[in-house]
Amino acid sequence: MPEQPPRRVALITGATAGLGAAFAARLAAERWDLELVARDAARLSACAADLSARYGVRVGVIPVDLATGSGTATVEERLRETPVELLVNNAGIGLGKGFLDSTLDDELRILRLNVEAVMRLTFAVLPQMTERHSGGVINVSSLSGYGVTAPGSTYTATKAYVINFSESVAQSVRRYGVHVLALCPGFIRTEFHQRAGIPTAGSPGWIWLDADTVAAKALSDLRKGHYVSVPTVRYKLAATALRHTPHGLVRRFSEAGNRFVGRGAR
Structure with missing residues (x-):
């Protein structure tokens, strides 16, 4: 019998809901084996069992909190032991309050998850890929990483880091045939806003994106060797505006939306 080609493995963080779940389902449908990371062990196991049953792929689970050093270290170890072909750093949080109303613990948590974990897991997986x-x-x-769209919020700063970090690393590994992509969506219908305590009632329907559509676009852009993926024409225009509009005007627009965060909501 001819040898079977090696199975492709993808590791996805924040994999039990929203965009992470969309990546997992789409890759499983393409016959990728998966390593799924999330905090909720019961939900993670149920998600893995469902994907394995539906698509006949192998699904491993890593129930850890990536906002902790030990949780990130556990995933780093798995990345060094497993021939991962694709890493999706999707786990992240926002805070439904401004900096002055926050706590130091909350601010450090968002930095550890949105910034440190992304950097550490990327650093852990790249040696095997470049080799x-x-x-x-x-x-x-x-x-939101393209501008201060939420006054008094650390979230936009963490996402600006992810864009710049990803584009920089992408340039350094491209010569090895490895691609790194920053995915920059707008509003997606997921649990993100609810978990962060950010109100969305009354927001127009046209701003919302479908998670599966965003995942499909990201995978397509990664395969094309793009450094950044911004889904849909309307959000590409918004990204261009944020990047090229004078900072003073961006600040004025963002301050008008201050009801969502910080003391301006009062």
Whole structure:
């Protein structure tokens, strides 16, 4: 019998809901084996069992909190032991309050999850990818990373880091046949806003994106060797505006939306 080709393995963080779950389902449908990372062990196991049953792929689970050093270290170890072809750094949080109303613990947590974990897991997986001259990393950022769109929020700063970090690393590993992509969506219908305590009632329907559509676009752009993926024409225009509009005007627009965060909501 001819030898079976090696199975492709993708590791996805924040994999039990929203965009992470969309990546997992789409890759499983393409016959990728998966390593799924999330905090909720019961939900993670149920998600893995469902994907394995539906698509006949192998699904491993890593129930850890990536906002802790030990949780990130556990995933780093798995990345060094497993021939991962694709890493999706999707786990992230926002805070439904401004900096002055926050706590130091909350601010450090968002930095550890949105910034440190992304950097550490990317650092852990790239040696194996560059050695075999194949592989890819998708780091989930946000359109908000292009400007101070939420006054008094650390979130936009963390997402700006992810964009710049990803583009910089992408340039350094491209010669090895490895691709790194910053995914910068706008509003996606997931649990993110609810968990962060950010109100969305009354927001127009046209701003919302479908998670599966965003995941499909990101995978397509990664395979094309793009450094950044911004789904849909309307959000590409928004990204261009944020990047090229004078900072003073951006600040004025963002301050008008201050009801969502910080003391301006009062």
